[in-house]
Amino acid sequence: MQAPVRSALKSIVGDAHYRETDGDLVPFSRDATPLFSARPDAVVFPADTQEVSAVVSLATRHGIPVVPRGAGSNLCAATVALHGGIVLSLTRLNRILEIAPAELLARVQPGVTSAALAEEAADQELLWAPDPGSRTVATIGGTIATNAGGLRGLKYGVTRDYVLGLEAVLPTGEVIRTGGRLHKDVAGYDLTRLLTGSEGTLAVITEATLALRPAPRSSGTGVAYFPDLAAAGRAVAAIISGGVLPATLEFLDRPCIDAVEAFAGLGLRSDAGALLLFGDDGEPDAVAHALARMSDACTTQGALEVTRAAHVAEAEALLAARRCALPALSRLGALTILEDATVPRPRIAEMVERIDEIADRHDVTVATFGHAGDGNLHPTCVIGSREDTESIVRAEHAFKDIFTTAVELGGTITGEHGVGAAKLPYLSAQLGPDQIALLRRVKDAFDPAGILNPGKLGS
Amino acid sequence: MQAPVRSALKSIVGDAHYRETDGDLVPFSRDATPLFSARPDAVVFPADTQEVSAVVSLATRHGIPVVPRGAGSNLCAATVALHGGIVLSLTRLNRILEIAPAELLARVQPGVTSAALAEEAADQELLWAPDPGSRTVATIGGTIATNAGGLRGLKYGVTRDYVLGLEAVLPTGEVIRTGGRLHKDVAGYDLTRLLTGSEGTLAVITEATLALRPAPRSSGTGVAYFPDLAAAGRAVAAIISGGVLPATLEFLDRPCIDAVEAFAGLGLRSDAGALLLFGDDGEPDAVAHALARMSDACTTQGALEVTRAAHVAEAEALLAARRCALPALSRLGALTILEDATVPRPRIAEMVERIDEIADRHDVTVATFGHAGDGNLHPTCVIGSREDTESIVRAEHAFKDIFTTAVELGGTITGEHGVGAAKLPYLSAQLGPDQIALLRRVKDAFDPAGILNPGKLGS
Structure with a gap:
């Protein structure tokens, strides 16, 4: 990191919350996605919205990439700093600000884990419905940024269905508040849902107002x-x-x-x-x-x-x-690649059959489990050794065919994991060039300098 | 309408589906919103997506406003042609293309009425949940464009919760398909939800894939x-x-x-x-x-x-x-102004008390009913005569105070009716100037020439 930027960042977040040694950066060079890693130049841990705003404003002025990050438990390389720059860790913003049973809602900072919110809600006989597999570590910020799903999707929907309002910092430093405490609110474009699932490429979420439900008896x-x-x-x-x-x-x-x-x-x-x-x-x-x-x-x-x-x-x-x-499949090899191609419910059996054929053709081992209620499949490829590049390449070819098949059957390349860096090469095949161009223009509307999570959605 | 444009529009939609006489235009000069009217220059009735694309491309080239319109039953002057131009009626795109019980979904054109879809769904023991008061005439296109609510919002949510995918025509003519047939799909920014509630200012919806539910027994x-x-x-x-x-x-x-x-x-x-x-x-x-x-x-x-x-x-x-x-309140006077200020549920009684005080202060009659489950109130002002401009002005002042109070109590200027031309003057007070500027940049990303429904959201 250049000296003036380092010194400016330190003065924003405090010396203790700025890191840049190799040892400090190793845990921030990967997320839960296999095969992706990149070293950032620094990691900062802001304490509040104002510090987040100051960091991104500085980055916009200097054209430095910023990668917002919660627990890094995503499975699409959404938080790998492909272009270096600053990893912006939101883990210090970790307070549950309010649980309002009369309004069936919670207001939380992004660093709270999904499990912590679920526990607090349960104490008041309320349910925080989204339950991604990583919920014990996944933060609410990441859960929203990836529009995470989970096991209860068919009955309870996904994260998007529970986000009522957001406070978010634009890459140019402005703090906006979208939505609010209401289920019914149509004042303006639905930026709440647009930010949900935007994978840290449009704005940095600094607070969320979330819908809870009465806990089932x-x-x-x-x-x-x-x-x-x-x-x-x-x-x-x-x-x-x-x-x-x-x-x-x-x-x-x-x-x-x-x-x-x-x-x-x-x-x-x-x-x-x-x-x-x-x-x-x-x-x-x-x-x-x-x-x-x-x-x-x-x-x-x-x-x-x-x-x-x-x-x-x-x-x-x-x-x-x-x-x-x-975990059972992971034990079978050194490298486990978990995917989430999704198809309309009536085509699950056909899709799994096609997955098995594809695995045979490419000579890789793929086992499939998933959410039958919403067609959300998790074909999982197990590879014996991380050094077995031949097998890894064969697995990549197999997954490419799996994604193509999912789209062909009326499905999607990603049901709940997200696009990140991992699926970006396949996105155009699903959305078409006109929509990809539109996503880029939407990205520009939020992030004119292109500093937020470059190389991901909207790039 | 200038002769070359008229002739181009006629050659796109056919002579029989182009109208421009005074008699033809009267019904398209208003929607269900009192006090707003403006005469368009022409109305066209395209038959399909390709014709919609040709009309908007032409309009973008010539800088002519285009106002997409379904039944015109909205209550926020969303379909009043404030700047003249072309009203684009979607009523000929009125087919239910598919009901798929195994996938709990329907695929429909935008001109289908909400009631027609509900009936077709009911025949297969399925529920189309959104039920705005105008559902017998309201089209699906308008229901989506306004993210309409209804009486069942607390349990069943609003229209946004049921839109799985859209086909939409950008003002520059490109046809995009967002989302699809799946509840879980995170491939790309959530343009499906961004278009839902965008009130015809970002794109023209030409097909929708909608979630149904099992009909309750x-x-x-x-x-x-x-x-x-x-x-x-x-x-x-x-x-x-x-x-x-x-x-x-x-x-x-x-x-x-x-x-x-x-x-x-x-x-x-x-x-x-x-x-x-x-x-x-x-x-x-x-x-x-x-x-x-x-x-x-x-x-x-x-x-x-x-x-x-x-x-x-x-x-x-x-x-x-x-x-x-x-209807009962409407009978009490010649002019009925129905609003939808919304507050957090615990503040309903306080809000109604404040509404009554405001009505007294401005010497107008306001009765209030609404959706207690989601805080969505319908304060309704009855005025004896449409010529009584003094009372109308007093009512407008009263509503301004009502909106201010709703925001002050943590609510919104509009829970389910929309912004349109009617609420646009109040939007900035709720969202703030930074978010208003962002809405404009999002609008530009979709509609660089600013032809789609000018004077409404994003203007």
Whole structure:
């Protein structure tokens, strides 16, 4: 970092909150995305909105890239400092400012973790609905910036559905407040939703007003084994066309079942081609009714076995099968590439079949699990060694084909992980050149100097 | 219209779909907003996306304003051709292209009415949730362009929550497709939600993919009378803090009750200060449970009387009290100005008190009804004669104070009607000059020539 800039940054955030040694920068050179890394020139830890504004204004004046960052738990290389510059860590803005049960909302700073907010809300019998897999570490800022999804998407939607208002700092330093405390507010363009999912390329989120829901009073969980994914897919269709929108509807394919069983020894059946976890929450009567209908749908569609958890501990054991899918697969190799191609719900079985063909063709191992309720698949490629560049290249080719297939089947290259640096090369194929050009003009409207997270969305 | 432009427009849409006589233009000189009118130079009725693209490209080349229009049922003068030019009527694009029960979605053209979509969906046991008061005439294009709300907002959200994807024509002629068929899709900035609520100022919507829900199997309705609005407000708070998010939670103040009773003779109590309609839908057991809890909450908070409808006809009669609030008030004078200032739910009673004070101060008659569940109020001013300019000016001053108060109480100048030309003068007070400047830059990113609906949002 040039001396005058270093000194200006130090005077903004204080010496103790400016870092630039190699040792300091290593943890900020990567995020949770494999295969991407780049060294920033410095990391700063501002204390408040004013310091954030001063940092980005300085960066705009000097044309220095700024990469806003929460926990760095994203899976699309959204927080890798591709062009160097300043990593702007929001972790010191970590206070829950307010929980207002009468308005069913919370006001929080971006560095609060999703899990911390969920716990605080639960203490007041409220639910913070978005539940990305990384929720114990993921910050609210990152959750909003990536419009994170999770296991409850079908019934409860995604992060975007819970963001009521934002305070955000434009790269030119102005502080704006979008939306507010209301579900109904149509005063102006919907910048709240535009910033949600903008992956730190338009503005820096410094405060969020978030919708909470009354906590459900009870929940129930079941598991069904099917001879193959096509049968599981038919069961999902039958459940939803029967009028149930359940809180949980997750599947594992055969390789995932095997990996989970080897990892956790949960007693999963070894002769099934697919496993479907189903569950719902709400009033006890309604949950019992929904579980009964889902069980019936599974049986009617040819399930080998359907079991409903008799109590909470049993339900937790069933959910563990889904929760440990990724760690179980990760154990099989040194490098695990987790993707999130998504297709319309009726095409899940077809998509998984196509994924298997693609994996065979490119000679890579791909196991698939995901959110059956919303077609959000997680094809996961396991590679034995990080030095096995040949396999890595084959995996990249396989994923390229997987993304093309997802778009061909009416889906998307990314359901919930985001574009970041990882998916940017595939975005134009989905959106077309006219929309890509429009995204760039929108980016320019927010960030004329192009300093915010360059090389990502809008670049 | 200049001869070369006229001839070009006729060759795009066909002679039969181009109009410019005074008689033709009168119905397109106003929308449902009182006090606003302006004569366009021509109205065109394109048949498809390509014709829309050709019209706007032509307009961009010649710098001619274009005002996209559905039914013109909006209440914010969003479709008044303030600067003349071309009204682009989307009413010929009126086909439901697809209803896909397995994906819980519909694909429609913008000229389809909200009611027509709701009926088609209901035939397949599906629910099109957004239900603005104008739904029998309002088009889907207008519903999306204004991000319309309705009576079910608390439980079901607003239009924005149901728009999955859009086809839209940029003012420069390019056709983009945003989003798609999926609830989870984070590929690119969220242009779907940015266009939703953009009031025809950014692009012309030519097709929409919309989320449907399983139709609820049953519903229930009740009514409670309270001595005053403060008690009704406490009941609303008790209902929601008790964990119920009901489908219906509507209130009428005393002047509304009187007007409705005089108009419809429904047998409403004449000694109550406020009436609260409550209702829910879903599985029969859950509905019964929710109704019981809401009744109890009303009783506990001092209701004079609580009645639950014993059957559908009785429920319809109760709902009629709310549905005919506006026609009942309209009968009291020649001019009815309906507004939609919105405040956080706990401040409804305070806001209505402030509205009454403001009305007294300006010597105008204001009655207030609205959506208690989401704080969305409809203060309505009735003026005896359209020629009574003094009263109209007093009403305008009163509304200015009402908007200021709404923002002061943490609310918004518009909960569901939109900004249009009617609220644009008040927008800066809510959003601040930096955000207004940003809205203009976003507008420029879509519409460099500034031809789409000038004088509205983004101007």
